[in-house]
Amino acid sequence: MKIAVFGTGDVGRCLATRLAGLGHDVVLGSRTADNPAAAAWAAEHGGRHGTFADAAAHGELVVNATGGTVSLDALTAAGAANLDGKVVLDVSNPLDFSGGFPPALAVPAEGSVAEQLQGAFPGARVVKALNTMHNALMVDPSRVDGPHNVFVCGDDDGAKADVAGLLRSFGWTGERILDLGGLAAARELESLVLLWVRLSGVLGTADLNFAILR
Amino acid sequence: MKIAVFGTGDVGRCLATRLAGLGHDVVLGSRTADNPAAAAWAAEHGGRHGTFADAAAHGELVVNATGGTVSLDALTAAGAANLDGKVVLDVSNPLDFSGGFPPALAVPAEGSVAEQLQGAFPGARVVKALNTMHNALMVDPSRVDGPHNVFVCGDDDGAKADVAGLLRSFGWTGERILDLGGLAAARELESLVLLWVRLSGVLGTADLNFAILR
Numbered sequence: 156m157k158i159a160v161f162g163t164g165d166v167g168r169c170l171a172t173r174l175a176g177l178g179h180d181v182v183l184g185s186r187t188a189d190n191p192a193a194a195a196w197a198a199e200h201g202g203r204h205g206t207f208a209d210a211a212a213h214g215e216l217v218v219n220a221t222g223g224t225v226s227l228d229a230l231t232a233a234g235a236a237n238l239d240g241k242v243v244l245d246v247s248n249p250l251d252f253s254g255g256f257p258p259a260l261a262v263p264a265e266g267s268v269a270e271q272l273q274g275a276f277p278g279a280r281v282v283k284a285l286n287t288m289h290n291a292l293m294v295d296p297s298r299v300d301g302p303h304n305v306f307v308c309g310d311d312d313g314a315k316a317d318v319a320g321l322l323r324s325f326g327w328t329g330e331r332i333l334d335l336g337g338l339a340a341a342r343e344l345e346s347l348v349l350l351w352v353r354l355s356g357v358l359g360t361a362d363l364n365f366a367i368l369r
Numbered sequence: 370m371k372i373a374v375f376g377t378g379d380v381g382r383c384l385a386t387r388l389a390g391l392g393h394d395v396v397l398g399s400r401t402a403d404n405p406a407a408a409a410w411a412a413e414h415g416g417r418h419g420t421f422a423d424a425a426a427h428g429e430l431v432v433n434a435t436g437g438t439v440s441l442d443a444l445t446a447a448g449a450a451n452l453d454g455k456v457v458l459d460v461s462n463p464l465d466f467s468g469g470f471p472p473a474l475a476v477p478a479e480g481s482v483a484e485q486l487q488g489a490f491p492g493a494r495v496v497k498a499l500n501t502m503h504n505a506l507m508v509d510p511s512r513v514d515g516p517h518n519v520f521v522c523g524d525d526d527g528a529k530a531d532v533a534g535l536l537r538s539f540g541w542t543g544e545r546i547l548d549l550g551g552l553a554a555a556r557e558l559e560s561l562v563l564l565w566v567r568l569s570g571v572l573g574t575a576d577l578n579f580a581i582l583r
């Protein structure tokens with residue numbers, strides 16, 4: 156599949172690398188066409204890179220791995236025409252590190268980044284997933300033992316099915332993919348990251364995840 | 370132990386019943402001395418009931434199971450002198466049902482109910498725990514299979530040790546009691562309840578809990 160990955164930080168490069176390794180045709184997008192991190196990634200992994208608009212024009216599916224506080228800017232730079240009808244897998248978190256560590260949550264007025272993006276780009280099919288764990292675990296759930304979960308939510312069932320397929324290809328078995336319903340659940344998923352940050356500090360590892368037991 | 374339980378709703382009565390069953394000397398506290406729910410509980414379980422001040426004067430440990438939006442009022446009615454030096458186990462959640470279901474989080478300006486109570490009553494030793502699950506599970510963790518967790522936080526290590534002892538008597542084994550550090554973690558624990566509400570709706574059960582796997 157042709158996939159755009161927005162964001163050249165750890166999360167974006169990790170997802171882009173895994174997707175390229177699975178045989179997808181990945182373009183890593185950033186604000187500028189000459190982003191050094193994107194160029195280095197492309198050289199190492201035989202992928203390509205470009206602006207957000209270049210990547211979105213290429214992708215049949217768009218992964219938003221930019222910081223949640225700048226995600227709206229990234230999608231705006233990509234352009235509505237390049238997002239129309241496409242699944243946008245939003246893995247972002249609106250963390251504000253301006254006050255140091257631990258970060259605060261910079262929740263958009265609309266309630267969550269995912270809803271903010273969906274509201275601004277009604278033609279896109281936004282699905283929130285994967286934002287509640289470290290990037291290494293996103294693409295390799297076997298790093299943590301036991302029946303831990305990846306949460307998914309969105310208003311478009313077909314888009315969620317597409318994302319579930321991608322998640323299965325990462326190693327997430329079907330029963331581990333927990334559909335929380337509509338995109339409004341992104342509020343809880345984005346809030347959860349602050350608990351993750353605290354747990355990671357207390358437990359001294361990023362290889363941890365939430366499991367819902369019953 | 371002499372224990373005060375504040376709150377005559379499902380959570381308060383459930384905790385009071387379990388504590389009385391374990392042999393503790395429980396006084397169920399409410400706004401008025403003639404609360405019918407408290408009187409009915411006392412008659413059924415051979416316990417006693419009274420005002421928040423009556424209960425707090427009796428208790429060596431105080432369980433706050435009032436709604437989070439009225440907890441400060443309840444402790445104010447109990448009086449600082451009756452709380453001084455005592456462990457206050459805060460299981461409350463600041464849920465606002467004024468907009469219907471699902472509820473919104475009515476977070477106090479201080480960040481969490483637990484911090485609000487600690488700030489108002491510096492002589493009390495506030496510990497947040499148990500607020501992230503249904504009351505039936507609080508007192509009987511065997512209702513859910515697997516290594517699910519109860520989170521604990523607070524600024525007083527001795528108070529947390531006392532609460533951990535109480536949790537063990539409910540059936541929570543030591544490795545299941547996850548100490549998140551200082552009381553500021555109550556912000557994440559109180560936020561988590563909205564995810565619990567959503568999960569309970571999606572999964573169709575209240576017998577669920579969070580497990581932190583690693």
